[in-house]
Amino acid sequence: EDSKLTPPEDQSDAVSSQLTVKAGKLDADFVGVTASRNGEISSLAGAGAIGGQSTAGAAIGVNLLYGASSATITLPALAGTDVHRAGSLNLASRQRENITAGAIAGAGGGTKAGAGAILVNSISRKSTTALNTVGGRSTLRMPALAFNTIAGQQSGGITSLAIVAAIAGQTGIGGAVAVNALSDRMTADVSNTDLDVTPRNAA
DSSP states (O other), X not given: OOOTTOOOTTOSSEEEEEEEOOSSOOEESOEEEEEEEEEEEXXXXXXXXXXXXXXXXXXXXXXXXXXXXXXXXXXXXXXXXXXXXXXXXXXXXXXXXXXXXEEEEEEEESSEEEEEEEEEEEEXXXXXXXXXXXXXXXXXXXXXXXXXXEEEEEEEEEEEEEEEEEEESSEEEEEEEEEEEEEEEEEEEEESEEEEOOOOOOO
16 A cells, blocks of 8 residues: 555656567567666764753654656557567666664753654555557467566665663653555556567577
């Protein structure tokens, strides 16, 4: 289920790679269509306060990584025994995002001291890999022993740490909250296209 921090569907930070054959047959020794997206955030929020009687310190950190990637091959429909051919196929959408973040707050006072740290981190991604035929159906023939890939990959993660310290002669209060949200959606789809990897004699 998507996090409430998920951005709108338009995904402004998007990477797309597409191959479209509008007519005729695809006939190539190697076909490669890949979309790769990498993102990284490293952040540290800090606050400190020292006073004679009452002091307060607060640190807030908000880190957001939103994005999408898509890799698509679109083929025309073929009739009869005609087939598309790829000696090797690499169709992939890959994403790697990381957030490393910290929030540190401290306060020291003679009578009362309060400190708070709030850290919010969110990664939301959408990956799409698709092999489609439009206007009907077609067959894509590939050698049985070739390296063929139709895949989506998402990796990375969130590392966060929130620390507070409050020292006072009478009352010291501290609180730390860290919220981490990771929302991933990934699809790899082959539609209206038959994949033929049947071994054949060289003759």
